[in-house]
Amino acid sequence: MNHLDDFDIQILKQLEADGRMAYSAIATELGVSNTMVHQRITRLMDQGILTGIKPVLDEKKLGYDWGAFTGISLEKDHDSKRIIEELHKIPEVTECYYITGNYTLYLKIIAKDHEHMRQLLYEKIDSIAGIAKTETIIELGCAFRRNIVL
Template sequence: MDVLLDEFDINIIKELEKDGRMAYSAIATALKISNTMVHQRINRLIDQGIIIGIKPIINEKKIGFDWASFTGITLNKDQDSNRIIAELKNIPEITECYYVTGSFTLYIKIVAQDHEHMRKILYEKIDNIPGISKTDSIIELGCAFKRNVSL
Protein backbone atom coordinates (compact mmCIF):
# COMPACT_ATOMS: atom_id res chain seq x y z
CA MET A 1 0.00 0.00 0.00
CA ASP A 2 1.45 3.34 -1.06
CA VAL A 3 1.19 6.03 1.57
CA LEU A 4 1.03 9.61 0.43
CA LEU A 5 3.01 12.08 2.47
CA ASP A 6 1.89 15.67 2.44
CA GLU A 7 4.02 18.76 2.99
CA PHE A 8 3.44 18.68 6.77
CA ASP A 9 4.54 15.02 7.05
CA ILE A 10 7.67 15.67 4.99
CA ASN A 11 8.63 18.76 7.01
CA ILE A 12 8.07 16.95 10.32
CA ILE A 13 10.30 14.09 9.14
CA LYS A 14 12.98 16.56 8.02
CA GLU A 15 12.95 18.19 11.47
CA LEU A 16 13.29 14.78 13.16
CA GLU A 17 16.20 13.92 10.86
CA LYS A 18 18.04 17.00 12.15
CA ASP A 19 17.55 15.89 15.76
CA GLY A 20 15.42 12.87 16.70
CA ARG A 21 15.26 14.14 20.29
CA MET A 22 13.63 17.40 19.26
CA ALA A 23 10.54 18.19 21.35
CA TYR A 24 7.24 18.13 19.49
CA SER A 25 6.65 21.70 20.66
CA ALA A 26 9.93 22.80 19.02
CA ILE A 27 8.91 21.12 15.76
CA ALA A 28 5.51 22.82 15.98
CA THR A 29 7.16 26.20 16.53
CA ALA A 30 9.64 25.71 13.67
CA LEU A 31 6.86 24.69 11.26
CA LYS A 32 4.27 27.13 12.62
CA ILE A 33 1.72 24.38 13.30
CA SER A 34 0.10 23.11 16.50
CA ASN A 35 1.81 20.79 18.94
CA THR A 36 -1.24 18.51 18.69
CA MET A 37 -0.87 18.28 14.92
CA VAL A 38 2.80 17.30 15.25
CA HIS A 39 1.94 14.67 17.85
CA GLN A 40 -0.89 13.21 15.73
CA ARG A 41 1.20 13.21 12.55
CA ILE A 42 4.18 11.48 14.18
CA ASN A 43 1.92 8.84 15.74
CA ARG A 44 0.29 8.23 12.35
CA LEU A 45 3.69 7.96 10.62
CA ILE A 46 4.76 5.42 13.24
CA ASP A 47 1.49 3.47 12.96
CA GLN A 48 1.89 3.35 9.16
CA GLY A 49 5.45 2.06 9.51
CA ILE A 50 6.97 5.07 7.75
CA ILE A 51 8.92 6.04 10.87
CA ILE A 52 10.19 2.79 12.36
CA GLY A 53 11.94 4.22 15.36
CA ILE A 54 13.80 7.15 16.78
CA LYS A 55 17.02 5.92 18.29
CA PRO A 56 20.65 6.96 18.65
CA ILE A 57 23.08 6.26 15.84
CA ILE A 58 26.21 4.80 17.42
CA ASN A 59 29.62 5.53 15.95
CA GLU A 60 31.08 2.02 16.34
CA LYS A 61 34.66 3.25 15.88
CA LYS A 62 34.32 5.55 18.93
CA ILE A 63 33.49 2.54 21.13
CA GLY A 64 36.32 0.32 19.93
CA PHE A 65 34.88 -1.43 16.85
CA ASP A 66 37.51 -0.39 14.30
CA TRP A 67 36.81 -3.14 11.75
CA ALA A 68 33.73 -3.80 9.65
CA SER A 69 32.91 -6.08 6.76
CA PHE A 70 30.15 -6.69 4.30
CA THR A 71 29.77 -10.44 4.04
CA GLY A 72 27.81 -12.42 1.49
CA ILE A 73 26.43 -15.73 2.74
CA THR A 74 25.67 -18.73 0.53
CA LEU A 75 23.30 -21.29 2.01
CA ASN A 76 23.10 -25.01 1.32
CA LYS A 77 19.31 -24.59 0.98
CA ASP A 78 17.57 -21.25 0.69
CA GLN A 79 14.62 -22.77 2.58
CA ASP A 80 16.80 -22.70 5.72
CA SER A 81 17.08 -18.90 5.60
CA ASN A 82 14.60 -18.19 8.45
CA ARG A 83 16.44 -20.52 10.84
CA ILE A 84 19.83 -19.16 9.81
CA ILE A 85 18.66 -15.55 10.16
CA ALA A 86 17.43 -16.36 13.67
CA GLU A 87 20.92 -17.67 14.52
CA LEU A 88 22.61 -14.63 12.93
CA LYS A 89 20.45 -12.35 15.12
CA ASN A 90 22.12 -13.96 18.16
CA ILE A 91 25.52 -12.62 17.08
CA PRO A 92 25.60 -9.03 18.40
CA GLU A 93 28.39 -7.95 16.04
CA ILE A 94 26.07 -8.47 13.04
CA THR A 95 24.32 -5.14 12.69
CA GLU A 96 22.47 -5.58 9.38
CA CYS A 97 21.15 -8.50 7.34
CA TYR A 98 19.60 -8.35 3.86
CA TYR A 99 18.05 -10.80 1.41
CA VAL A 100 19.84 -10.36 -1.92
CA THR A 101 19.84 -11.76 -5.43
CA GLY A 102 22.87 -13.09 -7.25
CA SER A 103 25.62 -15.25 -5.83
CA PHE A 104 24.48 -14.96 -2.21
CA THR A 105 21.26 -15.54 -0.32
CA LEU A 106 22.03 -13.09 2.49
CA TYR A 107 24.30 -10.08 2.87
CA ILE A 108 25.32 -8.94 6.35
CA LYS A 109 27.33 -6.18 7.96
CA ILE A 110 29.68 -7.21 10.76
CA VAL A 111 31.50 -4.88 13.16
CA ALA A 112 34.54 -6.05 15.11
CA GLN A 113 37.16 -4.62 17.45
CA ASP A 114 40.11 -5.80 15.36
CA HIS A 115 41.10 -8.37 12.74
CA GLU A 116 41.32 -11.20 15.30
CA HIS A 117 37.81 -10.43 16.57
CA MET A 118 36.57 -10.42 12.93
CA ARG A 119 38.23 -13.79 12.33
CA LYS A 120 36.52 -15.27 15.39
CA ILE A 121 33.11 -13.96 14.32
CA LEU A 122 33.51 -15.38 10.83
CA TYR A 123 35.18 -18.71 11.60
CA GLU A 124 33.93 -19.57 15.08
CA LYS A 125 30.41 -18.13 14.99
CA ILE A 126 29.08 -17.73 11.44
CA ASP A 127 30.83 -20.68 9.78
CA ASN A 128 29.57 -22.97 12.57
CA ILE A 129 25.91 -22.30 11.76
CA PRO A 130 24.54 -25.43 10.08
CA GLY A 131 23.31 -24.72 6.57
CA ILE A 132 25.84 -22.04 5.69
CA SER A 133 27.86 -23.20 2.73
CA LYS A 134 30.21 -20.26 2.22
CA THR A 135 30.93 -16.67 3.20
CA ASP A 136 32.70 -14.00 1.18
CA SER A 137 33.75 -10.81 2.95
CA ILE A 138 34.74 -7.34 1.84
CA ILE A 139 36.45 -5.21 4.50
CA GLU A 140 34.89 -1.77 4.96
CA LEU A 141 37.41 1.08 5.06
CA GLY A 142 35.02 3.85 6.11
CA CYS A 143 31.60 5.22 5.27
CA ALA A 144 31.65 8.04 2.74
CA PHE A 145 28.03 8.86 3.61
CA LYS A 146 24.82 7.31 4.86
CA ARG A 147 21.43 8.94 4.63
CA ASN A 148 17.72 8.47 4.34
CA VAL A 149 16.03 8.68 0.99
CA SER A 150 15.33 12.28 0.04
CA LEU A 151 11.74 13.45 0.55
Protein backbone atom coordinates in the same frame (compact mmCIF):
# COMPACT_ATOMS: atom_id res chain seq x y z
CA MET B 1 1.16 3.72 -0.94
CA ASN B 2 1.11 6.11 1.99
CA HIS B 3 0.49 9.74 1.09
CA LEU B 4 2.80 12.29 2.68
CA ASP B 5 1.76 15.92 2.64
CA ASP B 6 4.05 18.90 3.11
CA PHE B 7 3.59 18.89 6.92
CA ASP B 8 4.57 15.20 7.13
CA ILE B 9 7.69 15.86 5.06
CA GLN B 10 8.64 18.91 7.14
CA ILE B 11 8.16 16.98 10.38
CA LEU B 12 10.35 14.14 9.08
CA LYS B 13 13.03 16.63 8.00
CA GLN B 14 13.01 18.21 11.46
CA LEU B 15 13.36 14.79 13.13
CA GLU B 16 16.12 13.75 10.75
CA ALA B 17 18.08 16.90 11.61
CA ASP B 18 17.61 16.29 15.35
CA GLY B 19 15.75 13.20 16.55
CA ARG B 20 15.69 14.63 20.08
CA MET B 21 13.76 17.71 18.99
CA ALA B 22 10.68 18.28 21.16
CA TYR B 23 7.29 18.10 19.46
CA SER B 24 6.64 21.63 20.75
CA ALA B 25 9.77 22.91 18.99
CA ILE B 26 8.70 21.22 15.74
CA ALA B 27 5.22 22.75 16.14
CA THR B 28 6.68 26.21 16.69
CA GLU B 29 9.03 25.82 13.70
CA LEU B 30 6.16 24.77 11.42
CA GLY B 31 3.53 27.09 12.90
CA VAL B 32 1.15 24.28 13.90
CA SER B 33 -0.15 22.85 17.19
CA ASN B 34 1.71 20.34 19.37
CA THR B 35 -1.31 18.06 19.01
CA MET B 36 -1.02 18.08 15.22
CA VAL B 37 2.69 17.19 15.38
CA HIS B 38 2.01 14.38 17.88
CA GLN B 39 -0.85 13.00 15.74
CA ARG B 40 1.23 13.16 12.56
CA ILE B 41 4.23 11.41 14.15
CA THR B 42 1.94 8.73 15.61
CA ARG B 43 0.35 8.19 12.16
CA LEU B 44 3.76 8.03 10.45
CA MET B 45 4.84 5.40 12.99
CA ASP B 46 1.58 3.44 12.64
CA GLN B 47 2.07 3.42 8.84
CA GLY B 48 5.64 2.20 9.24
CA ILE B 49 7.12 5.23 7.47
CA LEU B 50 8.87 6.34 10.66
CA THR B 51 10.14 3.18 12.32
CA GLY B 52 11.58 4.82 15.40
CA ILE B 53 13.82 7.57 16.61
CA LYS B 54 17.13 6.02 17.60
CA PRO B 55 20.63 7.27 18.27
CA VAL B 56 23.24 6.83 15.56
CA LEU B 57 26.30 5.30 17.22
CA ASP B 58 29.85 5.92 16.05
CA GLU B 59 31.12 2.33 16.07
CA LYS B 60 34.78 3.38 15.77
CA LYS B 61 34.55 5.55 18.90
CA LEU B 62 33.06 2.57 20.73
CA GLY B 63 36.14 0.48 19.89
CA TYR B 64 34.85 -1.35 16.81
CA ASP B 65 37.60 -0.50 14.31
CA TRP B 66 36.85 -3.24 11.78
CA GLY B 67 33.86 -3.51 9.49
CA ALA B 68 33.06 -6.09 6.85
CA PHE B 69 30.42 -7.12 4.36
CA THR B 70 29.83 -10.85 4.07
CA GLY B 71 27.89 -12.71 1.40
CA ILE B 72 26.41 -16.01 2.56
CA SER B 73 25.45 -18.98 0.40
CA LEU B 74 23.11 -21.48 2.02
CA GLU B 75 22.98 -25.22 1.53
CA LYS B 76 19.18 -24.91 1.24
CA ASP B 77 17.45 -21.55 0.84
CA HIS B 78 14.43 -22.75 2.81
CA ASP B 79 16.71 -22.79 5.90
CA SER B 80 17.08 -19.00 5.70
CA LYS B 81 14.63 -18.22 8.53
CA ARG B 82 16.50 -20.44 11.01
CA ILE B 83 19.89 -19.15 9.86
CA ILE B 84 18.74 -15.53 10.16
CA GLU B 85 17.57 -16.26 13.71
CA GLU B 86 21.07 -17.59 14.52
CA LEU B 87 22.75 -14.57 12.89
CA HIS B 88 20.48 -12.24 14.86
CA LYS B 89 21.94 -13.68 18.09
CA ILE B 90 25.39 -12.32 17.12
CA PRO B 91 25.41 -8.66 18.24
CA GLU B 92 28.26 -7.74 15.88
CA VAL B 93 26.06 -8.59 12.88
CA THR B 94 24.41 -5.19 12.53
CA GLU B 95 22.57 -5.65 9.23
CA CYS B 96 21.27 -8.62 7.26
CA TYR B 97 19.72 -8.46 3.79
CA TYR B 98 18.12 -10.93 1.39
CA ILE B 99 19.81 -10.45 -1.98
CA THR B 100 19.84 -11.87 -5.48
CA GLY B 101 22.89 -13.23 -7.25
CA ASN B 102 25.58 -15.52 -5.89
CA TYR B 103 24.46 -15.22 -2.26
CA THR B 104 21.22 -15.57 -0.37
CA LEU B 105 22.11 -13.19 2.46
CA TYR B 106 24.43 -10.21 2.81
CA LEU B 107 25.65 -9.04 6.23
CA LYS B 108 27.29 -5.99 7.74
CA ILE B 109 29.60 -7.03 10.59
CA ILE B 110 31.61 -4.91 13.02
CA ALA B 111 34.55 -6.08 15.13
CA LYS B 112 37.06 -4.60 17.56
CA ASP B 113 40.15 -5.87 15.71
CA HIS B 114 41.27 -8.48 13.18
CA GLU B 115 41.26 -11.29 15.76
CA HIS B 116 37.72 -10.45 16.80
CA MET B 117 36.68 -10.43 13.11
CA ARG B 118 38.34 -13.84 12.59
CA GLN B 119 36.44 -15.26 15.57
CA LEU B 120 33.14 -13.86 14.29
CA LEU B 121 33.64 -15.24 10.80
CA TYR B 122 35.19 -18.63 11.54
CA GLU B 123 33.86 -19.54 14.96
CA LYS B 124 30.40 -17.97 14.99
CA ILE B 125 29.12 -17.44 11.46
CA ASP B 126 30.78 -20.33 9.61
CA SER B 127 29.71 -22.73 12.37
CA ILE B 128 25.98 -22.09 11.78
CA ALA B 129 24.51 -25.27 10.30
CA GLY B 130 23.23 -24.75 6.78
CA ILE B 131 25.75 -22.13 5.69
CA ALA B 132 27.56 -23.50 2.65
CA LYS B 133 29.98 -20.64 1.94
CA THR B 134 30.85 -17.12 2.98
CA GLU B 135 32.81 -14.40 1.23
CA THR B 136 33.92 -11.36 3.17
CA ILE B 137 35.07 -7.94 2.06
CA ILE B 138 36.70 -5.70 4.67
CA GLU B 139 35.41 -2.12 4.64
CA LEU B 140 37.89 0.73 4.94
CA GLY B 141 35.46 3.41 6.10
CA CYS B 142 32.05 4.78 5.24
CA ALA B 143 32.14 7.53 2.61
CA PHE B 144 28.56 8.48 3.55
CA ARG B 145 25.33 7.07 4.90
CA ARG B 146 21.99 8.82 4.62
CA ASN B 147 18.25 8.49 4.48
CA ILE B 148 16.37 8.96 1.23
CA VAL B 149 15.90 12.64 0.38
CA LEU B 150 12.33 13.84 0.98
